[in-house]
Amino acid sequence: MFDTAIGLTALVFLVVLIRYVIQLTDNNKRLFAITRRGYELELELTRAQVHQAMDQTKRDVRETETMWKGFRRFQVIFKVKEAKDIVSFYLVPMDGRPLPSFLPGQFLTFKLNIPGQKKPVIRCYSLSDSPNHPDYYRVTVKRQSPPPSAPDAPPGLSSSYFHDILNEREVIDVKAPSGQFHLDPSNDSPVVLIGCGVGITPLLSMLNSITEKDSSNKLSNRETWLFLGCHNRVDHLMKEHIETITSAHKNVSLHVCYSSPRASDILGKDYQHKGRVTMELLQQVLPSKNYKYYFCGPPKMLEDFNQGLNAWGVPEKNIQYEAFNSAAINKLTGTESTETESSIKVTFAQSQMTLPWNPSAGSLLAFAEENGIMLDFGCRVGKCGSCATSIERGLVNYLVESAKKPDGRSCLTCISVPKTDLTLNG
Template sequence: MLSAKNIEIIKSTVPVLEVHGTAITTRFYARMFENHPELLNIFNHANQKQGRQQTALANAVYAAAKHIDNLGAILPVVKQIAHKHRSLGIKAEHYPIVGQNLLAAIQEVLGDAATEEIIGAWAKAYGVIADAFIGIEADMYREAEQQEGGWSGFRAFKIAKRVKESDVIDSFYLVPSDGKGIASYLPGQYISVKMDIPGEKNTHIRQYSLSDAPGKPYYRISVKREDAIQSLPAGKVSSDLHDRAGEGSELWISAPAGEFTLNTEDHRPIVLIGGGIGVTPLMSMLSVLAESSPGRRVTFIQAARNGEWHALKPQAEELARRHPHIQTYWCYEQPTARDRELQGYHKEGFVDLPWLQSIIPSKDACFYFCGPVPFMKAIYRSLKEWGAAEQDIRYEFFGPAGSLETA
């Protein structure tokens, strides 16, 4: 337990963290990788280069400081991060490394303002926070291993089938190399894929949502080839999967994880809104809703650049054909001449509030969405403007968590 004095000191640093948080976490990661380059085999290099991981950690540290006297208030965020840690293979022995380098980064960035009293209080606070993560993650590791079909760490799977879903997205059907059973999962969860890429010094791990219904003898991931655009480099893992991972190839994956899951106890109408490859966890949800909730109205909305980029459309249309409680809608940003000829979409441009209101009977519904961050910010703003309840709005970031509140 933290003393009242330590809590007071930590809370006094909240304004400082709000200003210098990203500078501290940027220096933290630089220090940690200098001192422990082996951790580059775990962390996502692309997120580091783009600054997303630094910002996400800064937000987490800020939230921990703000709620240091009531860490239960940030338990949902802790669990979300813990799922990712378990999926990546982060263990208890990594936490002292993080703590040592985080405290050193605070001292470096704040200089004389980081007094011995402040660093001492943060050392104690970090110990409490780390123990919370370690305990939650230990339970998750145990559950992943002990569940039926479960396993610890990474397990070898073979690509049983590869299907081209669009010009930029392929689906990979994965079965265990040992021929044994696989763990079930909740619709919306993901797996981590660990790859050794030719010419790369470090192992790369990426998390991909499962895009099919659970209960099948395989896992399906649908992967977009992330080509270089503007200042962003090409996705190393997605490119390698598209270039080299054919049927019969072997991949190493961790057991399913994730907090962005379908609430099957709420029977109100549900709206699933996917942007681009963000449709993958929603497709798993749709597959389950088709069979398990025949009396629940389901609105499935997918935004894509055009029909050539539109993945998993036939599967969604087939589910809607067989299950009248499902309504599907397509929004194309830049429809092709063929799209217009076939009338294969319902809206041109972007998903906006007037269109949502025209196809969704009421804001009293459960909303789930996923996609590029600008897309999610637009959806979030629209739902808030409409007056949808905060507890009815659920979303998933691909990569480190961010904020949808900013412009």
């Protein structure tokens, strides 16, 4: 009897012990599973970081091996009409060497030998395709008509050259890609891209790079809102291409605005909104203001979005825009009516002229032109460095920050104004 009791107690003890061990093992398994999942997540993250770093290293290596200084000869291999007065050029290097990559949003600087011009004409054009096509660069150029205020003025010099003279197989001089207006390749944060008129070109490069697989075959899932502004179907640039890629990518939302739709343009099909792209539209459509904003277009549009986004509370670091001409710079910096010291004297040493500074000229370049002094220039927005002129005496103020800003011994006349009496070697 006693033996049986001991036996039963031992049995119960054994059962309890076994259950305890089983429970402990289960807990351990669960704990292990949790730890393992954490470990896997950490591994995934590390792998992603390693891939990102490797991509960056590959880009850096390719860039140092292939980057060039000064101008390089490129041949036009395709010239494609995209819309009314808008043509794309596909360019390959004559030397057959690989091309450096670029960041979506950057531009090329061209030196054009235009018949009838004494000097080569320098102009910038944004790269309009993604960097995932290492064999060519593409730019998309709009023909510049005379402004409504001067209908008898000649049409744009370089854009007319691109449209009327430059054909397939011809060769032009191109500087390497550059520019501060570009997507940040190091993260996938949500973006709003706004392009009006031909200002859509750098945003197209961004859109294409978001919706294409990159060099390591990865596809971005970056939340992207694309707002496009045009007059109507006639100047609706790359309509089919944009519609095809946006409908194939759930992370991309497209909003097209026609400011003057024709009777044949269909609301809901060709375009989603009648009118211009405005801050009100953005606030109505976007789920929040928490995006990085990239925009490019006419001066008034840049001014409106810059002010509107600031007023909405979007941090400065999340706002990036590209100005295609100096009118935009003047609007954004408020220099249209700048009241800087008008008692300042500016001397152009080579032209042997000393003139009282006229603040309403906007920039030293425009001031020189106003007075019949022709200085070198290119982009007129402080991007290409072509207007760099040495300072013999005095100081200047810059209207905008520029990556090309030279040291104090010279200045970019297109984006500077005199701070003191000034002597330029121009």
